[in-house]
Amino acid sequence: MKVLVIGAGNMGLTYSEGMSNSTLLGKHNLKIYDTDPKKIKTLNKQPQFDVYDNLEDSLPKSDIIFIAVKPFHSEDLFSKMKPLINDQQIFVSLMAGVTIDTIKDQLNAKKVVRAMPNLPAKVGKGVTSYTESEAVSKIELIMVRNLLDTTGTSIHVNTEKFIDASTGISGSGPAYVFYFMQSMLEAALKMGFSDYDSKVLVSNTFEGAIELFNQSNLSPEGWIDRVASKGGTTQAAIDSMEDNNVKQLIQDAAYAAFDRAVELGKDK
Ligand SMILES: NC(=O)C1=CN([C@@H]2O[C@H](COP(=O)(O)OP(=O)(O)OC[C@H]3O[C@@H](n4cnc5c(N)ncnc54)[C@H](OP(=O)(O)O)[C@@H]3O)[C@@H](O)[C@H]2O)C=CC1
Numbered sequence: 001m002k003v004l005v006i007g008a009g010n011m012g013l014t015y016s017e018g019m020s021n022s023t024l025l026g027k028h029n030l031k032i033y034d035t036d037p038k039k040i041k042t043l044n045k046q047p048q049f050d051v052y053d054n055l056e057d058s059l060p061k062s063d064i065i066f067i068a069v070k071p072f073h074s075e076d077l078f079s080k081m082k083p084l085i086n087d088q089q090i091f092v093s094l095m096a097g098v099t100i101d102t103i104k105d106q107l108n109a110k111k112v113v114r115a116m117p118n119l120p121a122k123v124g125k126g127v128t129s130y131t132e133s134e135a136v137s138k139i140e141l142i143m144v145r146n147l148l149d150t151t152g153t154s155i156h157v158n159t160e161k162f163i164d165a166s167t168g169i170s171g172s173g174p175a176y177v178f179y180f181m182q183s184m185l186e187a188a189l190k191m192g193f194s195d196y197d198s199k200v201l202v203s204n205t206f207e208g209a210i211e212l213f214n215q216s217n218l219s220p221e222g223w224i225d226r227v228a229s230k231g232g233t234t235q236a237a238i239d240s241m242e243d244n245n246v247k248q249l250i251q252d253a254a255y256a257a258f259d260r261a262v263e264l265g266k267d268k
């Protein structure tokens with residue numbers, strides 16, 4: 001099985017690294033194509049990849065093709081790919097918004113998997129949702145899932161609505177967590193802690209809370225109750241968040257990302 005990754009940016013390179021570290025693909029079965037000469041130069045120093053600066057030499061002989069360019073580059077890319085593809089190839093799009101129908105139409109492809117990963121894939125802790133066009137067989141879907149799982153874990157969804165929805169939860173989600181971290185870091189700095197101490201306080205608080213959550217059956221609300229004493233400091237913080245409608249604002253943000261994913265699909 002030969003795999004080609006198109007676009008060696010955040011996601012494309014992350015997936016390439018994940019797949020190259022697994023035993024699924026032998027040597028010279030993983031190719032990367034990018035248009036940026038600087039990226040090509042850097043990648044050429046990494047022996048685990050076969051690096052290409054053109055589609056003619058990389059695309060026709062590949063079985064599974066990951067597409068990891070920005071959505072607004074897809075139309076131009078598809079027009080260049082179209083004359084070089086065949087009906088047996090499977091195209092796995094990691095792009096936000098771009099629908100399976102758009103890919104089938106603009107690329108003239110039959111077998112398409114649409115996936116929504118997230119950036120913790122870089123450390124093997126990614127979560128990817130995916131769904132497929134009718135022409136993708138069960139065996140082919142298992143092969144794709146195995147590749148997706150090289151970067152963490154995955155969930156299969158039955159409709160593309162859930163790909164757009166998961167963009168609002170897990171795809172963009174790491175940025176919401178970082179936003180929360182940044183806010184706490186800024187509060188710690190304001191209180192007078194050094195950069196280093198602020199980082200230690202905040203990052204260990206996040207890590208510890210996630211670990212507690214993962215090792216129990218308790219909901220986040222259940223854990224809040226364990227932290228908060230009646231009339232105490234945590235209750236003061238939670239009351240402040242509730243008074244300011246923070247929960248609703250976070251939900252609104254997730255829906256804004258979901259809506260934007262749908263909108264990106266309509267732009268095509
Ligand atoms: N970043 C994230 O956390 C997530 C991203 N995604 C999706 O992944 C996709 C890629 O995002 P990301 O990795 O962040 O983007 P990047 O801009 O980091 O990477 C895209 C890469 O593709 C290159 N490129 C552009 N046009 C072409 C082309 N025609 N042929 C080959 N390579 C090309 C770009 O080069 P150049 O820089 O010169 O344009 C760049 O190196 C997006 O569609 C996004 O929606 C999904 C989930 C999470």
Ligand SMILES: O=C(O)[C@@H]1CCC=N1
Binds near residue numbers: 096172
């Ligand atoms: O912001 C974006 O559009 C992409 C999709 C999900 C995360 N990054």
